[in-house]
Amino acid sequence: MLLALDAVLRHKHRMVTLAPSDCSLCPRLVAFREANCVAHPSFYNGAVPSFGSLDAQLLVVGLAPGLKGANATGRPFTGDYAGLVLYEALAKTGFAQGNYQARPDDGFTLVNTRITNAVRCVPPANKPTPQEEKTCNQFLIRELAAMPRLKVILSLGATSHNAVLRTLKVKAKDYPFGHDRLHQVKSPVWSGLLVDSYHTSRYNIQTRRLTQAMFDAVVARIREQLAAN
Numbered sequence: 001m002l003l004a005l006d007a008v009l010r011h012k013h014r015m016v017t018l019a020p021s022d023c024s025l026c027p028r029l030v031a032f033r034e035a036n037c038v039a040h041p042s043f044y045n046g047a048v049p050s051f052g053s054l055d056a057q058l059l060v061v062g063l064a065p066g067l068k069g070a071n072a073t074g075r076p077f078t079g080d081y082a083g084l085v086l087y088e089a090l091a092k093t094g095f096a097q098g099n100y101q102a103r104p105d106d107g108f109t110l111v112n113t114r115i116t117n118a119v120r121c122v123p124p125a126n127k128p129t130p131q132e133e134k135t136c137n138q139f140l141i142r143e144l145a146a147m148p149r150l151k152v153i154l155s156l157g158a159t160s161h162n163a164v165l166r167t168l169k170v171k172a173k174d175y176p177f178g179h180d181r182l183h184q185v186k187s188p189v190w191s192g193l194l195v196d197s198y199h200t201s202r203y204n205i206q207t208r209r210l211t212q213a214m215f216d217a218v219v220a221r222i223r224e225q226l227a228a229n
């Protein structure tokens with residue numbers, strides 16, 4: 001269900017308006033959302049807000065909400081298979097606290113970390129169009145601008161990586177995607193460390209393109225980088 005006309009995020013003295021839960025900018029996704037409101041009336045069915053503080057030093061950027069995961073629960077990666085791998089790694093490395101139970105009221109919290117998606121509404125077949133990726137980019141731009149302490153961006157998958165590069169206004173050829181690849185980015189928008197990982201999707205895990213150990217190693221490296229700077 002749509003909960004509000006505008007998702008207004010207040011944080012200390014800053015007020016940042018990010019994507020409204022009923023954002024209407026992508027017609028195909030709006031139509032899918034409306035169909036899901038009928039098919040799954042108990043689901044959240046809106047643009048999924050980010051999770052974690054704007055004061056975080058780490059921002060994790062995923063692709064898009066899963067139909068029966070984040071689109072159902074209203075919290076990024078929560079209820080998605082990908083969340084099992086992501087949240088386990090974050091908890092192991094101190095970027096999260098509590099007992100993750102795949103529910104938005106499970107008391108699980110992020111530490112110095114924020115999680116968002118390149119596309120905030122669930123796309124059919126988990127595949128946003130290039131135009132939808134471009135349209136939703138405006139919210140990632142606002143999000144980065146509202147994170148004054150941000151030092152590391154972890155992009156999950158090439159689509160998220162490209163969305164981040166678009167946000168930072170840098171050329172893709174200068175920062176090619178690669179698993180466990182670290183990029184020192186300098187741009188007029190933001191300078192800091194961009195880290196790539198394969199997405200923690202069910203497909204990547206089941207095909208062993210990515211394992212929990214591989215992903216844990218990426219997150220542990222981010223922990224070391226933040227400790228050293």
Ligand code: SF4
Pocket residue numbers: 019020023024025026029030047119120121132135136137
């Ligand atoms: S994907 Fe982004 S831009 Fe498109 S409707 Fe959802 S919130 Fe709006």
